[in-house]
Amino acid sequence: MPDVLLETRGLQKHFGGLVATDDVSLAIETGELHAVIGPNGAGKTTLIGQLAGEIAPSGGQILFAGEDITALATPDRVARGLARSFQVTSIFPEFSVLDNVALAVQRHAGHSFRFWADARRDAGLRRPAETLLGELGLAARAGVPAGTLSHSEKRTLEIAMVLAARPRLVLLDEPLAGMAPEDSKRMVQILSGLKGRLTILLIEHDMDAVFSLADRLTVLVYGKAIATGTPAQIRANDQVRHAYLGDEAE
Amino acid sequence: MKIGRKGVVAVVALVALAALPPIALALDQDFYIDMFTRIMIFAIAAVSLDLILGYGGLVSFGHAAYLGIGSYAVGILAYHGFGNGFLQFGVAILASAVVALFVGWVSLRTSGVYFIMITLAFGQMIYFLGESINLYGGDNGLNIQQHSDFAGLLDLDDSSTLYYFVLAWLVLCLGFGWRLVNSRFGMVIRGAKSNERRMLSLGFRTFRYKLLAFVISGAIAGIAGALLANLTLFLSPSVMHWTRSGEVMMMVILGGMGTLIGPVFGAIVYLLFESLLSGFTEHWQAILGPFLVLVVLFSKSGLMGFSGRGGGAAAKSNA
Amino acid sequence: MIAVAEQVLNGVQFGITLFLMAAGLTLIFGVMNLVNLAHGSLYMVGAYIAAATFNATHSFLLGIGAALAGTAAVGIAIEVVVFRRLYRRDHLDQVLATFGLILFFNELVRMIWGATALYAQVPGFLAGQVELLPGAPYPTYRLAIIVAGLVVGVLIYLLVMKTRIGMLIRAGASDRTMVGALGVNITLLYTLVFGVGAALAALSGALAGPVFTVESGMGDDLLILAFVVIVIGGIGSIRGAFIASVLVGVVDTIGRAFLRQLFALVMSGFAADSAGPATASMLIYVLMAAVLFFRPQGLFPRENR
Numbered sequence: 001m002p003d004v005l006l007e008t009r010g011l012q013k014h015f016g017g018l019v020a021t022d023d024v025s026l027a028i029e030t031g032e033l034h035a036v037i038g039p040n041g042a043g044k045t046t047l048i049g050q051l052a053g054e055i056a057p058s059g060g061q062i063l064f065a066g067e068d069i070t071a072l073a074t075p076d077r078v079a080r081g082l083a084r085s086f087q088v089t090s091i092f093p094e095f096s097v098l099d100n101v102a103l104a105v106q107r108h109a110g111h112s113f114r115f116w117a118d119a120r121r122d123a124g125l126r127r128p129a130e131t132l133l134g135e136l137g138l139a140a141r142a143g144v145p146a147g148t149l150s151h152s153e154k155r156t157l158e159i160a161m162v163l164a165a166r167p168r169l170v171l172l173d174e175p176l177a178g179m180a181p182e183d184s185k186r187m188v189q190i191l192s193g194l195k196g197r198l199t200i201l202l203i204e205h206d207m208d209a210v211f212s213l214a215d216r217l218t219v220l221v222y223g224k225a226i227a228t229g230t231p232a233q234i235r236a237n238d239q240v241r242h243a244y245l246g247d248e249a250e
Numbered sequence: 251m252k253i254g255r256k257g258v259v260a261v262v263a264l265v266a267l268a269a270l271p272p273i274a275l276a277l278d279q280d281f282y283i284d285m286f287t288r289i290m291i292f293a294i295a296a297v298s299l300d301l302i303l304g305y306g307g308l309v310s311f312g313h314a315a316y317l318g319i320g321s322y323a324v325g326i327l328a329y330h331g332f333g334n335g336f337l338q339f340g341v342a343i344l345a346s347a348v349v350a351l352f353v354g355w356v357s358l359r360t361s362g363v364y365f366i367m368i369t370l371a372f373g374q375m376i377y378f379l380g381e382s383i384n385l386y387g388g389d390n391g392l393n394i395q396q397h398s399d400f401a402g403l404l405d406l407d408d409s410s411t412l413y414y415f416v417l418a419w420l421v422l423c424l425g426f427g428w429r430l431v432n433s434r435f436g437m438v439i440r441g442a443k444s445n446e447r448r449m450l451s452l453g454f455r456t457f458r459y460k461l462l463a464f465v466i467s468g469a470i471a472g473i474a475g476a477l478l479a480n481l482t483l484f485l486s487p488s489v490m491h492w493t494r495s496g497e498v499m500m501m502v503i504l505g506g507m508g509t510l511i512g513p514v515f516g517a518i519v520y521l522l523f524e525s526l527l528s529g530f531t532e533h534w535q536a537i538l539g540p541f542l543v544l545v546v547l548f549s550k551s552g553l554m555g556f557s558g559r560g561g562g563a564a565a566k567s568n569a
Numbered sequence: 570m571i572a573v574a575e576q577v578l579n580g581v582q583f584g585i586t587l588f589l590m591a592a593g594l595t596l597i598f599g600v601m602n603l604v605n606l607a608h609g610s611l612y613m614v615g616a617y618i619a620a621a622t623f624n625a626t627h628s629f630l631l632g633i634g635a636a637l638a639g640t641a642a643v644g645i646a647i648e649v650v651v652f653r654r655l656y657r658r659d660h661l662d663q664v665l666a667t668f669g670l671i672l673f674f675n676e677l678v679r680m681i682w683g684a685t686a687l688y689a690q691v692p693g694f695l696a697g698q699v700e701l702l703p704g705a706p707y708p709t710y711r712l713a714i715i716v717a718g719l720v721v722g723v724l725i726y727l728l729v730m731k732t733r734i735g736m737l738i739r740a741g742a743s744d745r746t747m748v749g750a751l752g753v754n755i756t757l758l759y760t761l762v763f764g765v766g767a768a769l770a771a772l773s774g775a776l777a778g779p780v781f782t783v784e785s786g787m788g789d790d791l792l793i794l795a796f797v798v799i800v801i802g803g804i805g806s807i808r809g810a811f812i813a814s815v816l817v818g819v820v821d822t823i824g825r826a827f828l829r830q831l832f833a834l835v836m837s838g839f840a841a842d843s844a845g846p847a848t849a850s851m852l853i854y855v856l857m858a859a860v861l862f863f864r865p866q867g868l869f870p871r872e873n874r
Contacts, residue, residue, distance in 0.1 A: 052451065078453030090451070092444040103441050106434055107453040113462075114434040122434070165453060309661050356858045359865050363604050363660045363804075367796040368861065371854055374793050378850035383843050492793065496668040503665060533680050539673030546666040547654055 005030040005169055005199050006051070006082070011060035013046055013223075020046040021057070022223035028169070033191070033200040035210045038220035039243075044203045045087060047220065048171050051201070052084040053077045064169070078107070081168035085161075085175060087203075089154045093147030097138060097157060100146050101129035104164035132160050136190060152183035159190065169199040176206050188213060211235075219243070260424065260511040267417055271410045283409045284481070289521045290416045291477045294423050296501040296513035298470035302463050303499070304508030305431050307443030309366045311495050312353070312373020316346040316468040318380060318490030320475020325485035326386055328394050335398030335406075339476050346472025347465050349376070354464035358457055373492050380487030391486035398480055406480050416477050420514070423470055427510050430466070439463050500542055571705050576826045577819055578701075582711045582780075584818025585718030589773035590795040591802070591810040592725055593766030599805030600738055600762050603652060604660050606667035608770055608795070609788025610674035615640040615771025616778040616787060617678050620689035629692035636775035637768050644767025648760055656759070675785045684785065689778035714776050721772065725765075726807050738762055794821075797853060801860045803867030813868065817853050824849035 006028040013021035020043040028034045036044055049055035051062060053074035062070045069077055092100050102125040106112060109124045119125060133139045136156050141149060146157060155175060162170050175191070176184050188209050194200065195213070204210050210217065211231045218228040221243045227234060234240055267290065274282040295317055302308040323342035332338065357368045386392050397406035406412045430436050441449045442456045449456050479485065488494075497520065505516025523541075527534035594608050615636040623632035647670065655663050691710045698706035729735040737753055774788065781787065798817050802809030829845025836844065860868065 054447075073455075074450045075453045075455045078451065083453075084451055086448075086451075090445055090448045092441055092448065094444055095441075099437070103437055104452050106437065112434045112438050112454070112459070115436075116429045116433055118429075118432050119434045119437045120432065161448075161452065303661075309664065311664065356861060359861060363598070364800055364861075364865070366604065366660060366664060367793075367800055368857070370793055371797050371800075371857060374790070375851050375854040379847055382846040382850055385843055388843075492789070493668075493672075496665075500665065500668070503661075533676050535672045536676035536680060539669045539671070539676065542669030542672070543651060543666045546662050546669065547651070 003030050004028065005065060006201065007063040008051070009061045009063070011047075011050060011062065012058045013043075013050060013055065014058050020223050021050065023060070024220070024223070024225050026218060026225065026228070028199060028201055029216075030168075030199055031196055032215040033195050033202060033213050035202045035204060035214035035217045036220055037204065037207075037210055037217060041222075042220040043223040044220055045173060046223075048084065048173050048201075048203060051171055052082070078165060078167070081166075082171070083162045083165045083167035083169070084171040085158050085173055087173040087177060089151075089158050091146050091154060091157055091161065093145065095146055096143050097133065097146050097149065098126070098129055098142040100157060101132055101160050101164050102126060104161040105129050105132075108165060129164065132164055136160050136163075137186065152179045152187075155179060156183075156187065156190075159187070163194075167198065169201065172200060172202045172204075174203055174205065176204060176209060184209070256509060256511055260514075263511065263514060264417075264421060264424075267420075268414075271413050275410070280409065283413050285521075285525070287409070287413045287416050287481055288478075289518055290413075290420050291474050291481060292498065292501065292521060293514040293517035294416075294420050294474040294477070295471045295498050296505070296517045297420075297423050297427055297510055298467045298474065299498055300502050300507055300510055300513045301427055301430065301470075302439075302460075302467045303502055304510075304513075305436065305443065306439045306460060306463050308358075308460065308464065309369075309499075310357075310464070310467070311366050311370040311492065311499065312376070313369075313467075313471055313498050314492070314494035315353075315373040315376040315490050316350060316471035317475040317478060317494070317498075318376065318487065319346045319349055320472035320477075321479040321485055321489060322380065322386065322475075323472070324398060324476045324479035325392055325394050328396060328398075329386065329392065333396055333399045335400035335404075338398050339473065342472045342476035343469045346475070347469040350465045350468025351461070354461045354468075358460050358464065370492055370495070373490065373495050377487055377490040377492070380490055387485055389487070391484055391488075394479055394483045394485060397483070398476070412480060416481075419473060419477060423473070424510060424514070427470075431510070435459065435462075500545075504545060573823075573827075574705065575707060576823055578707055578715070579711065579826075580819030580822030581815055582714050582818070583822055584815035585715050585722075586773050586777050586780075587791065587795055587798055587818055588722060588811050588814035589718055589769045589776075590791060591798040591814050592722065592807055593769035594792075594795050595799050595802070595805055595807065595810045596725075596729070596738070596762060596769075597766045598799070601652075601656055601759050603656060604663045604667070605652075605766075606664060606792065607647070607670035607674065608766070609790075609792030610671055611640050611644055611767045611770040612774035612777075612788035612791060613678060613785070614643055614674065615774030616689070616783045617682060617687060617774075618771075619775035620687045620778045620783050621682065623689065623692070624687075629695070633772070633775050636771045640771030640774075641764050641768050644770075645760060645764055648763040652763065653756070653759075671789065675789075679785045686782045686784040687778075689783050691779040710779060714780070717772075717776060721769070722807075722811055725769070728765075729807060734761075794853070797857050799867075801857055801867055803869035806867070806869040809867060809869030817856070820856060821849070821853050824852040828852075 004027045008024055008026045011021050011024040024047065036047065038044055046055060050057045053072055057070065061068055064077070064080055064082055069080070092103065095103070099120070102119070105125050105128045109128070130139065130142065133142055136159065138153060138156055138160065141153060146154070149157060159175060176187055179187060184206065191200070191213055202213065214231055216228065216230055217234045218225050219234060219240050226243060227237045227240050229237070267286065270286055271283050274280060295313065299310065299313050302310055320342040323345050324338045327338050327341060353369065353372045357365055357372065360368060381389050404411055404415060406415060431440065438449070438454055438459045442460060446456060478489065501516035501520045502513045503516070504520055505514065506512030524534070524538065527537055590608065590612060594605065597603055597605055618639040619632040619636035622635040623629055651666060651670065655666055695710045695713050697709050699709050699712055701707050729738055737758060794817065798810060798813045801817065802813030825846065828849045829841050832841035832845045
């Protein structure tokens, strides 16, 4: 029986009169790639916000590896292995690409209360960062300021930083957003390569990517999880068809 | 560590500063020695502010308070008969650090304009505290009878000796600051300035790093205060007035924030300008004020911008 | 008991003076996201113009009128010349630029009216005292300030909450571009808001002149207090500014009046002479720290973010 790594129980979030998350209970299994899909405004980003610790839920619980993390702040969740990428790219534009990843590595390579040694010459930071950039195809851009990268390169850098944390589970908020087709394909390949090594919760609009990558999907509509299942099950689900997929899904 | 343009500029400046006393003495213009001692003291304060302002994005508007605390540590100890320089400077550093710890601990719970206002308010609080303690002169100030005694090794009575003592501290602070901002700790601070949300998402509890940086910055300003007390041999709460904090901040901006050496130039230019203007007219502040406004409106990267490496303004703060 | 009540009223009066400053500040910051350190300078300019006009014409009302008009003019002038360029800049730039303005204005009033304090007297019809309770006289003028402040406070609140212009102000605060897109002249709106804020500061200064000293820099310490008030009350909230102002005013006044005596009960007179005022001056900041510790966004934070 596969064990559950990330679980929500009756998660609720309302902003005044607006219900953004309506009694959502999810169980993400270790090693799976679980996609969350739904129309715009369904509350997907709010859900990720609560899982990552940026938004406090109005009710319900979040458990990670059996531990109740509902009240934990974001850095504490990261320390336990829960990392997150942003829908709108969030990197350090003035730092070089390598520095960006090195900083991400730094969190997990010893402590940061070191005041004398030059961080840029720290092999314990540089080597893992260079390796990661190599794996993701950004090695050639290691020395340039991250702000000068193309949009797709920035999205890839974002993923690199998330992976640098060697997390157990990553929350990916629309990693393919705004990417050109070739870059999209490459990103899908990367994500596909990660399957099994990590647990992934993926929010995406690109249905081709979702259906090819996901082990299971959950469909979110108006903050409510209306269906969870394998791609085949979801495709066949009438409720889902009616609410979201329409007649395009074959 | 590569010595870039900034490094060259720094070395040139420090060598020039080191050469000043013999030249001044030779030209029979002794007063420049004291004047530049004062400038260097404020340069140290400006460098300490740059650490958290330029590199950390923390707009601390109450930094002059730490100058005051350092001064008062020396003055109060001297008043009670404790002339030992090691003790005085030690207490100055410790006291500034402790106060910075408290102020930072409360203030860093906020950000943006709240942070600016709160540091400003705490700075004023400390100023009023200094004003109301009559034992140490209160409003009128207090004379300090003697310079700090470092086991008889240094005669701080002699202008040149004091000058080089201060210069040594400036070099030390610049060196320490440079290693700090490039260290792991420095990267965390700079990362927090660049993108706090990202830092948190990478797992850094940014609060504790910012707090430590704030404390270090306050402690260095405390050293500047202890040096100031030795220069003026006079304690006055006016050194802690919030307008002083504003001036130190102007020095950082003028010189180029986020460069460490920039603020040194900022201090030199600002204080020389002030000295020049006040010799010109008693209403010099009516000229300095608009000048500062113009600098802010039209020049983002300060003097260092001309040498190729600007400071970069802090990101728009969110209340 | 009477002494305490009198000090409480003094505290309320001080609080009202603070409130008029804070209301303008919080409006300007709330709507335009502008940190204006020179607000204290507008207070000072208002005080100077009122005192100078009164000394020349012996008409209190003329003095107030001149102060309002003159300071509003000055305010609008600096809004057009300086602030329009600052709205889009970060807060650090705003702080520094307005700091430069403070230096300028402090020196300007010295140039025009000299370095010694200007004499501002209480007008004849408000001199004397009022018996609030039998045996408890209170200066009429201070009472007048309290009343005036309350009236203005209510007017401002109504303006912002109940009128169409107030609605535009509040809308401009939450979404400047949107309001602009709706065809409202944002530039004019901002200038208007700034003018209102400046007038409030001027009124506060004009009224305060006879009570506090009219001198260069008189507005600066008050400004910092006004910011403390806004932090405690919550940025953008008129209601919060009012409650916090009165709270701060009363706490500060009571502290200064009675702490020394309280301390003298438990320590030597000499020690109390220092400890009393020292603690009194720190009291409000301790209050601020305490509020921030439990509610970093102030007592009445804005919900729309």
